[in-house]
Amino acid sequence: MSDNILTVKNLTVKLSGEEIIKDLSFSVKKRDSLVILGPNGAGKTTLLRTLLGLIPYQGRVEWSTKDLSYLPPKELVRRSSIFPLTVEDFFNFKKVTNKQITDILEAVGLPSKILPKGAYTLSTGQFQRLIIAWALVDNPKVLLFDEPTSGIDVGGQETIYSLLHKFWKERDLTILLVTHELSVVWEHASNVLCLNKRGVCFGSPNIALTPEKLKELYGVGVKFHKHSHDTY
Amino acid sequence: MIPINSQFILALVVAGFVGAVAGYLGTLMLTKRMTLVGGPLGHLTLPGIALALLYGFDVFLGALLFVFIGILFIWYFGKKTKLPMETLTAIIFPFSMATAFLFLPEEEMTQALIGDISQITPFAVVTTIIISITTFIVIRKIYDKMVLVGISEDLAKVEGIDINKYNLIYLISIAFVVAISVRVVGGLMTVAIMAIPASTSRNLSKNLSQYAYGGLFFGVLASILGILVFRFVNIPAGPAIIIVSVIFFLISFVLRNIKNA
Numbered sequence: 001m002s003d004n005i006l007t008v009k010n011l012t013v014k015l016s017g018e019e020i021i022k023d024l025s026f027s028v029k030k031r032d033s034l035v036i037l038g039p040n041g042a043g044k045t046t047l048l049r050t051l052l053g054l055i056p057y058q059g060r061v062e063w064s065t066k067d068l069s070y071l072p073p074k075e076l077v078r079r080s081s082i083f084p085l086t087v088e089d090f091f092n093f094k095k096v097t098n099k100q101i102t103d104i105l106e107a108v109g110l111p112s113k114i115l116p117k118g119a120y121t122l123s124t125g126q127f128q129r130l131i132i133a134w135a136l137v138d139n140p141k142v143l144l145f146d147e148p149t150s151g152i153d154v155g156g157q158e159t160i161y162s163l164l165h166k167f168w169k170e171r172d173l174t175i176l177l178v179t180h181e182l183s184v185v186w187e188h189a190s191n192v193l194c195l196n197k198r199g200v201c202f203g204s205p206n207i208a209l210t211p212e213k214l215k216e217l218y219g220v221g222v223k224f225h226k227h228s229h230d231t232y
Numbered sequence: 233m234i235p236i237n238s239q240f241i242l243a244l245v246v247a248g249f250v251g252a253v254a255g256y257l258g259t260l261m262l263t264k265r266m267t268l269v270g271g272p273l274g275h276l277t278l279p280g281i282a283l284a285l286l287y288g289f290d291v292f293l294g295a296l297l298f299v300f301i302g303i304l305f306i307w308y309f310g311k312k313t314k315l316p317m318e319t320l321t322a323i324i325f326p327f328s329m330a331t332a333f334l335f336l337p338e339e340e341m342t343q344a345l346i347g348d349i350s351q352i353t354p355f356a357v358v359t360t361i362i363i364s365i366t367t368f369i370v371i372r373k374i375y376d377k378m379v380l381v382g383i384s385e386d387l388a389k390v391e392g393i394d395i396n397k398y399n400l401i402y403l404i405s406i407a408f409v410v411a412i413s414v415r416v417v418g419g420l421m422t423v424a425i426m427a428i429p430a431s432t433s434r435n436l437s438k439n440l441s442q443y444a445y446g447g448l449f450f451g452v453l454a455s456i457l458g459i460l461v462f463r464f465v466n467i468p469a470g471p472a473i474i475i476v477s478v479i480f481f482l483i484s485f486v487l488r489n490i491k492n493a
Contacts, residue, residue, distance in 0.1 A: 052390055070390040083263045089440040093380045116439065
């Protein structure tokens with residue numbers, strides 16, 4: 001289909017001989033928000049990194065845009081105070097104007113007076129907002145977001161997801177989101193991909209995400225709780 | 233006491249340029265937790281310096297040759313044997329010392345170990361200045377990108393940074409800076425001329441550009457004061473530079489603690 005922003009066909013990924021993803025096919029349309037669900041070790045992070053071209057794979061991965069932005073899981077972003085790095089320095093890794101920086105900071109709810117502050121002195125929640133701002137400051141077409149809520153309290157979680165939702169609504173943005181949080185699917189996803197090495201389910205959450213599929217995905221004992229209101 | 237003459241001025245110029253670029257590069261190495269690499273690479277220059285002194289060519293050339301052999305060695309064995317860097321250091325350091333001791337008379341030995349800038353040739357001045365400026369420009373170009381690679385390789389790759397290419401440029405820059413440093417501080421102390429100004433700057437700076445240029449500033453300052461100490465107190469220039477640099481570091485440490493108290 002021509003309005004696909006991403007087409008994945010028969011994707012297989014092996015890391016040091018071990019098959020992490022096997023024969024996976026799915027597609028993402030422009031302006032979709034795809035949530036990728038799966039248990040620990042299902043290959044979610046590997047999938048995002050493969051889609052970004054960071055690891056070798058077999059099969060087909062085709063993007064119709066090169067304008068991708070990525071938020072790695074926080075374990076992959078080294079937060080260290082070994083050298084001074086201000087919020088402003090962090091933005092200067094990208095070619096952006098001051099106006100773009102202050103606009104995006106405002107949009108994620110950070111005051112522009114934090115610009116000269118050390119990026120590593122921010123609280124976990126503020127730092128999370130900062131990297132969202134960083135990922136979106138140059139208006140990417142696609143945002144690939146890996147477990148943005150790990151390590152944030154529940155109150156914080158809701159803000160981060162509604163923040164993403166806001167950007168998704170206001171901008172010409174396609175989102176691929178990896179998460180553990182089932183509730184995010186009902187509130188924010190236009191499509192869902194269940195991953196456990198293979199694709200277990202794919203489609204609109206209401207159709208694809210049946211109790212049976214969830215059981216298949218997570219094994220046993222997942223509390224199934226479908227929200228009554230519609231997605232987007 | 234050596235007289236204030238053209239040799240003394242040349243010594244100041246050479247040490248100043250070396251101090252500047254080594255201090256600047258040192259700040260980048262510190263962000264990548266790689267300051268110690270300057271150690272084994274410096275030690276590796278010893279056989280090269282020995283050859284240069286025995287056969288009468290410039291120590292820079294001997295040092296450069298062996299640093300490149302050393303980088304290949306570290307890269308190859310690191311890849312093949314998966315030995316950690318520190319083990320490789322443990323192999324390289326004694327080997328280099330042993331070869332230097334084997335071939336060099338005692339007087340040249342001291343020169344190889346702690347440097348000597350009392351006899352500076354026009355060739356030395358010209359090569360030092362050209363290499364310092366060129367490497368500085370190259371490092372400034374890759375600086376931000378290398379810092380981002382240090383924060384997250386994935387983010388850097390998505391931003392379109394060719395990590396292998398930049399790592400190679402970075403290693404070659406280190407090789408050249410080590411090779412021009414041995415004239416000033418010898419094969420034993422190259423790690424110090426890179427790591428100490430960076431640590432001092434880190435204690436006093438608030439953002440990335442203050443930090444990077446702070447390394448350069450303290451590198452120059454320590455070199456020039458070190459040469460002055462050498463001129464008036466008559467202790468060898470290399471050790472004098474390092475000691476001055478450590479004094480700056482201690483002061484910066486105290487200042488930082490006062491500020492944070």
